[in-house]
Amino acid sequence: MKCHDAKKILSEYIDCMLNEEKALLHIQQKYPNAYIIDGYCLDWDIYIPELNIGVEVKSDAQYKVTGNFYVEYACNGKPSGIATTKAEIYYVYLDKLYIIKTKDLKDKCRKYINTNRDKKGGDNMASKGIILPINELL
Secondary structure, three states: OOHHHHHHHHHHHHHHHHHHHHHHHHHHOOOOOOEEOOOOOOOOOEEEOOOOEEEEEEEOOOHHHHOEEEEEEEEOOEEOHHHOOOOOEEEEEOOOEEEEEHHHHHHHHHOOOOOOOEEEEOHHHOEEEEEEEHHHHO
8 A cells, every 4th residue: 555545544534533523523413322433343333322224424525626525335245335224314524524325325225326427436436426416415
């Protein structure tokens, strides 16, 4: 791995952790028992015991350039991301915080399957996802 790649990965990891902390503080204003799931969890990033639901926290480093949010649904040929999450809500940090029900985000993405917005992406182009215009997160 090149030094530049390692710095990029570390920077993205730090951004991810900061976004999870911001989301948690926002959620705890109403649900004080909410907590971040330590380590890697396929189901969700934050759990809200008061509601018995999970929250997925995402961002997209390229949104300022593209005006889009990349929603992953497969990686290495297997379902992943939004296709496998058990979270009921997505917290998306871009130009501002977007809070969207997972079901609604899936509905917004479905219309782009097999279109020019259905693209490979991510590290080593191993992911498949939908390039969703930011204005559709509203």
